[in-house]
Amino acid sequence: MTGFVEIALLLSAPLLLAATGELVLERAGSIQIGLEGTMLVGAYVAFAVGRGGSSPEASLAAAAVAGLLAGLLFALFAVARRADPILVGTVWNLLALGATAFAYRLAAGETGSVLEVRTLPRGLFGIPDAVAASFLAPVVLHLWLARTRAGLRLTAAGENPEALRSLGLSVVAVRSGAAAASGVLGALGGAMLILTVSPTFVEGVTAGRGFLALALVVFARWKPLALLPAALLLGSVTALQYRLQAGGFGLPYAFFLALPGLVALAALALASTRGGAPKALGSTAP
Amino acid sequence: MKARTVLGVAIGTLAAAALLVLLAGASPADAFAALLRGAFGSKAAVGETAARSTGLVLTAVAAVVAFRAGVLNIGLEGQFLAGAAAAAAVGPLFPDLPIAARAAVVFAAPLAGALQAAPAVWLAEKRQVPPVLSTILLNLVAVAGVTWLVRGPLRDPAGDYPQSRALSDAVLLSPLVPGARATAAVLAALGLAATAAFLLARTPLGLALRAVGEAPRAARAAGLPDxxxxxxxxxxxGALAGLAGGLEVLALTGRLYDPFSAGVGYSGIAAALLGGMTPLGGAASGFLFAALGAGSSALQRDAGVPSALASIVPALAVLGLLLARGGRTAESSR
Amino acid sequence: MPATTTGDVAALLLGGAEATSRPVALSPPVRREGAVPALALEDFSPIGSGAPAVSLSIAPGEALTLLAIDGNGADLLGAAVAGSRSARGGLRVAGRSIRPGSCLAFRAAGGAFIPADRRAEGLVAGLSLAENLFLRRPPGRFTIDRAALATSAADRLRRFGVRASGPDAPARELSGGNQQKLLLARELEPLPKLLVAIHPTRGLDIASSGDVRARLLDAARSGAGVLVVTADPEEAQELGAPVRVVYRGALSPPLPASTSLAELGRFMAGLAA
Incomplete structure (x- = not known):
């Protein structure tokens, strides 16, 4: 496998996981724009556990637990207490940025030395198995949404929460479950970044990937399978930066830093969004 | 808002802050004293707090102006950076003509902030792209833009670091009181906060903006140019956030570097929320956040508590408020 | 549909109410011949409704009732006239040609609008009664003259019979009937050239309904063109204005308000040839 394709896959996987999680939540009718913060928390926990001597697999699991807690916390605020999810998400980003920086400073002290963790070993396809499995996540979600009773309920919570409630089911419970799942996937996405391509922690290490994942969901029109090509596209665009650092094109490096954001913006402009969005997206639970 | 809510949130936030200080191995009482000293304990400390409040007050007012009109502008960070970049570009043009240089900054920075917001405005009104998404992505583009500018077109050829050329000392705003960092920029920020408060509450334009923000369909049907x-x-x-970035360069840093902002745009939104989505409330919260920032820098120096505390505590306070109040808070709490 | 069932359907629709014929209580409005029409539609149709294009005209001082079962496009047509829905075709308000789909242009030409959903599209729930009354032109030149705002609002609330704790109370605290009266107080002063009112009495109690209808007719008598959209044939009778029934977007010929409920019902069900 050539270097570029490998890097592109490694960079697509975190985006894909985070976007898949966000899609679950948005299909249930809520929205977490603090996905960047959740990814950051996942990245930090994976780093901290890895520094503690645990295996990369254990770090991944620890990040998933942290993500679960983050998702439930979001559900407490934005679903159960019905605070505006946009505001909760904005503040969550701020909190996650501050808290991970605080914790990192405590762990690393004032030393400027780079602290690295062990990365996931390569697996069957030349990339770590967890990364390969990430590409199955949208497929699983697609089948789950279409084929299972729980999947239909989740969709109902996003399309017609009143109807779900009239069946005697709790919209709050469904959306909270979705928030928990999205927290786990978002944190796993952040952790995977640390455990594959950038095995150290710096403040804001996720570099806006959570925001890109948000755009991916809109771009994919809330359809899980459409996340695959979209994430691969943005992952490849991001990979150009790494390619460039190794020396190459004459274009300024920062252009490639800006490129994922520009591509996502262009995609949104072309997609002319509202079509395909869950009808009750961002609504308060009845 | 009920006094009990405020008190509850304040106590909860203080308790959480004390816990963090304990985690960092310091005594909460000592830390609190150090924090207060760092924020208000001397002329220099007060000056530091006032100086830091410029950007926070202005971005808080910027958030209020947008949110009250129903626009969730999460792009203040990018607009702040655009303003700072514009200031770094035009500020050094007239090193011996302070008036001209300052005028150029005060003109260019808001313009750059508005231009940074412009694509999101177009996307929102013409393509129905929610500003929440577009402004977040534009923030990423702005961050990359700063990275490029300080290594490319604006790079100071004399320096070793990737940063822009410095504004001359004659151009930089001088302290209001010798020995304190605060400049006239603070007064400008407070003046703009008062102006925004007056506009929103007392003018036909403000009434129309509040109507559009509260009930866009009703405002449109009533014949307001929504x-x-x-x-x-x-x-x-965007212009207010841009001005905040420009004044940051003109009053404090004197140049652009990378990374330039530690999330002042996001903190401005938090300050606006804590201030009940009013310009004066937002300004007061911004000032409080600035005191916290100045105090926790001292705290890191004196007691080894990481200064990131200054971005955790405001976030906790706003979360506490959201938890206590529940419901929708984007509209005002009139 | 076979002719034998028409009477049954009409009776079904009206719940057997045709027996109670109501007197037309109010005198017919003054019609000023030769004046510029308050409203003129030419081949006008709301976009996306699939309805046929319609043409009609309302003179100043004249009222017209559009009567239809919900879903036949009468409310869409009314909303399109007021600019709150996009449309195509010719639209003139008080002689001024207007680009369809612009509330702004509709208002500028002298139009006023009582929308069907008064909570979402009528009032701004979080603003005070006084602010709602003077959304567009609050008193004062550059700043709002608060004293003038309070006194003129209080005066208007009293004259329109809005029961509230005061002009500073938020609009969301009003009952449905009082919200509608507040909207009338905003839309009828100053007197518009044309008033479009959609389901103006829906959900109101009998007393409030009568009051709202009287205000609409008052406006017509004072010289405004009035277009009322309703789904209630009894209301059409009580308004006393010519009725045009809308069925699948198409207009019936003008019917007198004294038309029997059974006959109106047949038109509403699309059974009248």
């Missing part, structure tokens, strides 16, 4: 009002508020919000 698109123009929303777009205008969005651009004005």
């Amino acid at each position: 698109v123009r009002l929303r777009s205008g508020a969005f651009l004005a919000s």
Whole structure:
């Protein structure tokens, strides 16, 4: 496998996981724009556990637990207490940025030395198995949404929460479950970044990937399978930066830093969004 | 808002802060004293707090202007950076003509902030792209833009670091009181907060903006120019954040470097929320956040508690408020 | 549909109410011949409704009732006239040609609008009664003259019979009937050239309904063109204005308000040839 394709896959996987999680939540009718913060928390926990001597697999699991807690916390605020999810998400980003920086400073002290963790070993396809499995996540979600009773309920919570409630089911419970799942996937996405391509922690290490994942969901029109090509596209665009650092094109490096954001913006402009969005997206639970 | 809510949130936030201080191995009482000393304990400390409040007050007011008109402008960070970049570009043009240089900064920075918001305005009104998404992505583009500018077109050829050429000392705003960092920029920020408060509460334009923000369909049906009002508020919000970035360069840093902002745009939104989505409340919260920032820098120096505390505590306070109040808070708490 | 069932359907629709014929209580409005029409539609149709294009005209001082079962496009047509829905075709308000789909242009030409959903599209729930009354032109030149705002609002609330704790109370605290009266107080002063009112009495109690209808007719008598959209044939009778029934977007010929409920019902069900 050539270097570029490998890097592109490694960079697509975190985006894909985070976007898949966000899609679950948005299909249930809520929205977490603090996905960047959740990814950051996942990245930090994976780093901290890895520094503690645990295996990369254990770090991944620890990040998933942290993500679960983050998702439930979001559900407490934005679903159960019905605070505006946009505001909760904005503040969550701020909190996650501050808290991970605080914790990192405590762990690393004032030393400027780079602290690295062990990365996931390569697996069957030349990339770590967890990364390969990430590409199955949208497929699983697609089948789950279409084929299972729980999947239909989740969709109902996003399309017609009143109807779900009239069946005697709790919209709050469904959306909270979705928030928990999205927290786990978002944190796993952040952790995977640390455990594959950038095995150290710096403040804001996720570099806006959570925001890109948000755009991916809109771009994919809330359809899980459409996340695959979209994430691969943005992952490849991001990979150009790494390619460039190794020396190459004459274009300024920062252009490639800006490129994922520009591509996502262009995609949104072309997609002319509202079509395909869950009808009750961002609504308060009845 | 009930006094009990405020008290509850304040106590909860203080308790959480004390816990963090304990985690960092310091005594909460000592830390609190150090924090207060760092924020208000001397002329220099007060000056530091006031100086830091400029950007927070202005971005808080910027958030209020947009949110009250119903525009969720999460792009203040990017607009702040655009303003700072514009200031770094035009500020050094007239090293011996302070008036001209300052005028150029005060003109260019808001313009750059508004231009940074402009694509989101277009996307919102013409392509129905929610500003929440577009402004977040534009923030990423702005961050990359700063990275490029300080290594490319604006790079100081004399320095070793990737940073822009410095504004001359004659151009930089001088302290209001010798020995304190605060400049006239603070007064400008407070003046703009008061102006925004007056505009929103007491003028036909403010009434129209509040109507569009509260009930866009009703405002439109009543014959208010909804698109123009929303777009205008969005651009004005961008301009205020841009001015914040410009004044940061003109009053404090004197140049652009990378990374330039530690999330002042996001903190401005938090300050606006804590201030009940009013310009004066937002300004007061911004000042409080600035005191916290100045105090926790001292705290890191004196007691080894990481200064990131200054961004955790405001976030906790706002979360506490959201938890206590529940419901929708984007509209005002009139 | 076979002719034998028409009477049954009409009776079904009206719940057997045709027996109670109501007197037309109010005198017919003054019609000023030769004046510029308050409203003129030419080949006008709301976009996306699939309805046929319609043409009609309302003179100043004249009222017209559009009567239809919900879903036949009468409310869409009314909303399109007021600019709150996009449309195509010719639209003139008080002689001024207007680009369809612009509330702004509709208002500028002298139009006023009582929307069907008064909570979402009528009032701004979080603003005060006084602010709602003077959304567009609050008193004062550059700043709002608060004293003038309070006194003129209080005066208007009293004259329109809005029961509230005061002009500073938020609009969301009003009952449905009082919200509608507040909207009338905003839309009828100053007197518009044309008033479009959609389901103006829906959900109101009998007393409030009568009051709202009287205000609409008052406006017509004072010289405004009035277009009322309703789904209630009894209301059409009580308004006393010519009725045009809308069925699948198409207009019936003008019917007198004294038309029997059974006959109106047949038109509403699309059974009248």
